[in-house]
Amino acid sequence: MIPQIINDNQIILENVRDFDLDQTFNCGQCFRWNKITENLFVGVAFEKVVRISVDKEKIVLNGPSIATEFNSLWCDYFDLNTNYDKIKKSLSQIDSTLKIACKYAPGIRILKQDFWEALCSFIISQNNNIPRIKGIIERLCACFGQEIESGFFSFPSYSTIAKLNKSDLAPIKCGFRDAYILDAAQKIFSGDICPQKLKSEDINTARTELMKIKGVGPKVAECTLLYGLHRLEAFPVDVWMKRALETFFPGKNASYFGQYAGIAQQYIFHYSRMNPNLVK
DNA sequence: GACCAGGTATTGC
DNA sequence: GCAATACATGGT
Numbered sequence: 001m002i003p004q005i006i007n008d009n010q011i012i013l014e015n016v017r018d019f020d021l022d023q024t025f026n027c028g029q030c031f032r033w034n035k036i037t038e039n040l041f042v043g044v045a046f047e048k049v050v051r052i053s054v055d056k057e058k059i060v061l062n063g064p065s066i067a068t069e070f071n072s073l074w075c076d077y078f079d080l081n082t083n084y085d086k087i088k089k090s091l092s093q094i095d096s097t098l099k100i101a102c103k104y105a106p107g108i109r110i111l112k113q114d115f116w117e118a119l120c121s122f123i124i125s126q127n128n129n130i131p132r133i134k135g136i137i138e139r140l141c142a143c144f145g146q147e148i149e150s151g152f153f154s155f156p157s158y159s160t161i162a163k164l165n166k167s168d169l170a171p172i173k174c175g176f177r178d179a180y181i182l183d184a185a186q187k188i189f190s191g192d193i194c195p196q197k198l199k200s201e202d203i204n205t206a207r208t209e210l211m212k213i214k215g216v217g218p219k220v221a222e223c224t225l226l227y228g229l230h231r232l233e234a235f236p237v238d239v240w241m242k243r244a245l246e247t248f249f250p251g252k253n254a255s256y257f258g259q260y261a262g263i264a265q266q267y268i269f270h271y272s273r274m275n276p277n278l279v280k
Numbered sequence: 281g282a283c284c285a286g287g288t289a290t291t292g293c
Numbered sequence: 294g295c296a297a298t299a300c301a302t303g304g305t
Contacts, residue, residue, distance in 0.1 A: 028286060122286075123287095125286050126285095127285060127287050127288080128285055128286080129284080130285085130286075131285095132285075133285090133286080215287085215288065216287095216288085217288045219286070219288085220286090220287075220288085223286075237286095238286035239286070239287090240286065241286080269286075273286090
């Protein structure tokens with residue numbers, strides 16, 4: 001993937017397949033990308049405001065130092081080195097309904113998000129709906145992040161959040177999740193939870209470690225592994241996945257979907273949520 | 281007003 | 294162990 005550099009703030013990527021902005025940003029894996037026009041999204045990641053548009057197989061990326069940081073950051077973030085065509089073909093051989101789900105949103109990619117942001121976001125997600133999750137996260141960023149462009153705020157660091165208390169968090173209106181957010185930040189800040197260590201550990205150990213955080217159960221741990229550590233075998237099961245499993249894959253569990261179970265989960269989750277009549 | 285939302289911790293048996 | 298229940302908040 002060789003970017004065509006327009007200037008340091010704009011690059012163009014050609015021949016990128018299996019990448020659709022709507023599908024990738026609205027499949028429930030991330031909360032900080034917003035649609036501006038039909039083919040333009042703006043989001044904040046790694047303390048940068050990024051604008052992205054895709055036309056056929058051509059991607060235009062705009063953001064501060066995006067050319068310089070393409071190889072070290074954005075290529076990974078958008079998971080552009082992963083061959084999704086190959087993965088979809090492999091998943092489609094496992095199960096015919098999974099094949100349908102893959103074809104329903106073939107442009108989904110699993111973003112490699114920041115560990116702390118993913119952990120914190122999915123703590124907030126519990127027993128909550130997506131519009132409100134986004135609202136809480138935006139308030140968290142506006143209150144405690146840096147204003148990196150007028151009206152755009154970075155996700156606050158765990159160090160910043162670790163020093164707060166519940167009343168500091170009151171403005172973000174996250175409800176009972178306040179103590180969970182604080183505990184997560186404090187455990188990372190103290191070194192009790194080490195993202196680097198989790199990355200290299202076997203998945204069961206990492207899972208157990210994550211669940212030492214208050215408010216992190218199996219579902220949030222699995223989301224953190226998948227979205228924050230890019231462990232593609234992680235398999236979050238929420239209410240939608242539970243219904244989808246009962247309907248389409250009775251008696252099956254993560255192991256049925258193999259080493260890319262997490263990606264399979266994403267196709268299935270999105271397919272179910274967009275077609276609620278099928279699983280309700 | 282009851283019920284639900286990408287769940288989890290606590291409690292009661 | 295495992296099924297109920299509480300938990301903040303906002304939308305239907």
